[in-house]
Amino acid sequence: xxxxxxxxxxxxxxxxxxxxxxxxxxxxxxxxxxxxxxxxxxxxxxxxxxxxxxxxxxxxxxxxxxxxxxxxxxxxxxxxxxxxxxxxxxxxxxxxxxxxxxxxxxxxxxxxxxxxxxxxxxxxxxxxxxxxxxxxxxxxxxxxxxxxxxxxxxxxxxxxxxxxxxxxxxxxxxxxxxxxxxxxxxxxxxxxxxxxxxxxxxxxxxxxxxxxxxxxxxxxxxxxxxxxxxxxxxxxxxxxxxxxxxxxxxxxxxxxxxxxxxxxxxxxxxxxxxxxxxxxxxxxxxxxxxxxxxxxxxxxxxxxxxxxxxxxxxxxxxxxxxxxxxxxxxxxxxxxxxxxxxxxxxxxxxxxxxxxxxxxxxxxxxxxxxxxxxxxxxxxxxxxxxxxxxxxxxxxxxxxxxxxxxxxxxxxxxxxxxxxxxxxxxxxxxxxxxxxxxxxxxxxxxxxxxxxxxxxxxxxxxxxxxxxxxxxxxxxxxxxxxxxxxx
Numbered sequence: 001x002x003x004x005x006x007x008x009x010x011x012x013x014x015x016x017x018x019x020x021x022x023x024x025x026x027x028x029x030x031x032x033x034x035x036x037x038x039x040x041x042x043x044x045x046x047x048x049x050x051x052x053x054x055x056x057x058x059x060x061x062x063x064x065x066x067x068x069x070x071x072x073x074x075x076x077x078x079x080x081x082x083x084x085x086x087x088x089x090x091x092x093x094x095x096x097x098x099x100x101x102x103x104x105x106x107x108x109x110x111x112x113x114x115x116x117x118x119x120x121x122x123x124x125x126x127x128x129x130x131x132x133x134x135x136x137x138x139x140x141x142x143x144x145x146x147x148x149x150x151x152x153x154x155x156x157x158x159x160x161x162x163x164x165x166x167x168x169x170x171x172x173x174x175x176x177x178x179x180x181x182x183x184x185x186x187x188x189x190x191x192x193x194x195x196x197x198x199x200x201x202x203x204x205x206x207x208x209x210x211x212x213x214x215x216x217x218x219x220x221x222x223x224x225x226x227x228x229x230x231x232x233x234x235x236x237x238x239x240x241x242x243x244x245x246x247x248x249x250x251x252x253x254x255x256x257x258x259x260x261x262x263x264x265x266x267x268x269x270x271x272x273x274x275x276x277x278x279x280x281x282x283x284x285x286x287x288x289x290x291x292x293x294x295x296x297x298x299x300x301x302x303x304x305x306x307x308x309x310x311x312x313x314x315x316x317x318x319x320x321x322x323x324x325x326x327x328x329x330x331x332x333x334x335x336x337x338x339x340x341x342x343x344x345x346x347x348x349x350x351x352x353x354x355x356x357x358x359x360x361x362x363x364x365x366x367x368x369x370x371x372x373x374x375x376x377x378x379x380x381x382x383x384x385x386x387x388x389x390x391x392x393x394x395x396x397x398x399x400x401x402x403x404x405x406x407x408x409x410x411x412x413x414x415x416x417x418x419x420x421x422x423x424x425x426x427x428x429x430x431x432x433x434x435x436x437x438x439x440x441x442x443x444x445x446x447x448x449x450x451x452x453x454x455x456x457x458x459x460x461x462x463x464x465x466x467x468x469x470x471x472x473x474x475x476x477x478x479x480x481x482x483x484x485x486x487x
Contacts, residue, residue, distance in 0.1 A: 007150055011215060015140065016153035017132045018208030021089060022252040023162030024200040025096065025126055028193070029055075029119070030265035031166070032184070034410065036100065037115060040187055042420055043108065049410015051115045052266070059123035061065055062472050063131055068234045070132040072222050079216040080388075081139075087211035092125035092205075097244065100194030106109070129205055135387035138213065138372035139219050144464045148302040148310075151368040155361045160296040161225025165200055169193060171284045183280040184269060220385055237389045240382065246459050247374050247390065248314035252346050253453035257318060257363075260447035262405020263412075264325060267439050270413070275329070275432055275439075276349065277340045289350045293357030303367045309371075309461055314366045314454045320359035322447035328352050329440035333433065373459050376467050380474065405443075412438050 029052070037048035053436060066084070073080045099118040140150050173193050174183030183189060241247055272278045304313045328349055331337035338345045370391055379385045416434040419427065459467075 006143075006283070007146060011140065011212065012150055012153040013157070014208055015133075015137055015150065016155075016208075016210035017157030017204050017211065017345065018085070018136075019154045019210070020161030021092075021203075021205035022126065022130050022133070023158035024165050024197050024204070025092070025122065025189040026167050027162045028096070028100070028197045030406075031268055032169070032193070032263075033099075033119075034266045034406070035184055035269040036190060038410075039113075039185055039421060040190065041111060043100070043112065043115075044420075045410040045413030045418065047108070047112050047410070049266070049390070049407045049413075050279040051112065051119050052406035052410070054116050055119035055123045058120045059127055062124055062127050063392040064234050064238050064389060065392075066127050067135065067386075067388030067390075068130045068237055069229050069388075070135060071386050072229050074222050078213075079219050080222055081136045081219070082209055082213060082216060082334035084128045084132040085136075085205065085212075088125055089202045089205035089209075091130065092122060093202040094441050095122035095125055096198040096201060097194040100197070101191045117412075125203075131392045132387055133208070134368065134391040137368070138387045138391065140215070141447050142372075142376065142468060144164060144373065144461050145306050146303050147372045148305045148365055148369040151299055151365045152298045154368070155365050156294060156298045159290065159357075159361065161200065161204060163294075165197065168196065168285050170280050174280055184273070192383065223384065234389075237386060241378070241386075241390050244374060244378060244381075246377065246457050247371075249453055249456035249458075250370060250374070253314070253318065253450040253457075254367070254433035255450075255452035256446040256453060257321075259405045259408075260322060260325070260443050260445075260450075261360075263409050263443040264437065266406045266409035267412075267435070270418070270435065271329070271439055274422060274424055274427050275332075275436055276345070278346070278349075282346050285346065286350055286353055289354040290357055293354040294361050297361030297365065301362045303364065305366060305369065306461075310366050310370050311454065311457045311460065314363060314370070315451050315455065317359045317363035317366065318447065318451040318454055321356050321363060322444050322451075324352055324355035324359065325447070326440040326444040329436045333436050333440065370457065370459065373464050373467075376464065376471060380467055380471050386392070409438075 014344060033052060034045075034048050037043045038045055039052060043051075070080055070084055073083060075083050078086070095118050099115065099122055102111060134154075137150055137154055138147065141147055170183065173196065174189045179186070227351045242251070272283060276355060301313070328337055338348065372387070375387050375390050378390065412435075416431050416438070418431055418435065
């Protein structure tokens with residue numbers, strides 16, 4: 001395995017490219033799907049939210065199975081993770097195209113079935129890439145701070161490609177027209193959106209798999225005494241993971257935070273289009289603030305973890321994400337934010353957007369790094385390294401809870417009687433107020449609870465050094481050196 005203290009930049013970049021395909025899928029699925037299903041195709045908010053919920057719940061159930069399977073996979077040429085990294089992108093890309101290119105003339109029931117089936121298949125296919133990919137990242141180094149650096153590259157490339165896809169969509173796929181001042185409401189752009197997104201998923205995922213193949217000989221192999229794959233065994237492994245109190249702290253923090261994030265992601269386009277009444281051209285300008293937030297997180301997260309340690313960094317990031325995510329809409333609700341026709345509105349929104357992006361990226365990097373530390377702790381107590389299971393269990397709870405956020409967002413649109421095929425500027429003021437109340441103060445509540453949960457995490461740098469020392473001695477007694485010490 002690469003050095004315990006340093007992973008080559010080339011390897012970090014190659015690993016990070018894998019997040020680009022995932023990010024493209026998330027941007028499309030979590031940001032664009034509800035407005036497409038609801039406002040373009042005409043599904044009710046509840047059914048549109050239910051499509052997303054069914055896909056995420058099904059995907060969440062499949063995650064631990066894929067994690068357990070990849071922990072056990074034996075391939076002399078491709079190791080444990082790469083068979084999945086090579087195999088998953090093509091079916092995911094095909095499902096992506098189908099999701100955003102349904103046949104014309106489908107009635108509501110058939111349309112709902114089409115969207116649900118391909119949403120489920122898309123997420124299921126991406127699980128076979130995402131879980132092994134995250135597990136691979138945790139195997140690249142055993143160093144407490146270097147792990148944060150590795151995950152910084154994952155976050156960075158996820159943002160760069162996902163953000164580029166977001167901007168390209170607004171600027172070129174959904175430009176404003178005479179008939180559609182908000183291009184996302186134009187049905188003609190969505191097939192192109194599907195093809196461009198599928199191409200991004202395919203190319204970047206395969207590139208990551210191919211460019212990290214040189215580390216395969218130095219990665220840990222599946223232990224010979226590891227039992228074969230069984231569904232009952234997956235449940236046992238999940239219980240074992242959740243038996244770790246540090247893991248529970250991170251998972252339950254993620255559970256509550258995902259509720260906030262799920263609502264924000266799902267209603268983001270509704271807010272931008274109807275609450276703030278931004279045009280397609282104005283939305284492309286948000287690219288100005290996004291890179292600043294992500295580059296700052298990329299540059300400083302490892303330093304934050306070094307100087308403040310991971311737990312305080314995670315807690316502060318969760319609070320910052322929730323606070324700035326709700327700030328503009330909360331101020332508008334009490335009359336302390338500029339009106340939609342004010343020239344400063346756009347720039348204030350762009351400036352504020354830097355902060356939730358920054359705190360969200362710092363949080364994600366730190367949590368992903370901390371999960372690798374928990375895998376070390378689990379190996380010390382159980383004798384097994386099971387990165388796939390731990391990262392899969394994390395995605396299970398995140399997706400299951402996020403699916404609740406998506407469903408609540410869809411139901412919320414129906415409860416407040418948000419009109420289908422709505423025209424920006426023509427939505428009743430009381431409906432917009434209720435939309436803002438739900439998106440801002442109400443959605444912030446589970447995010448605040450998450451900060452408390454993260455505070456229960458207890459592995460600091462000193463404790464991790466102790467764990468690694470004990471692991472090293474344990475494996476030397478067994479005649480099996482630490483994976484990162486070999487090669």
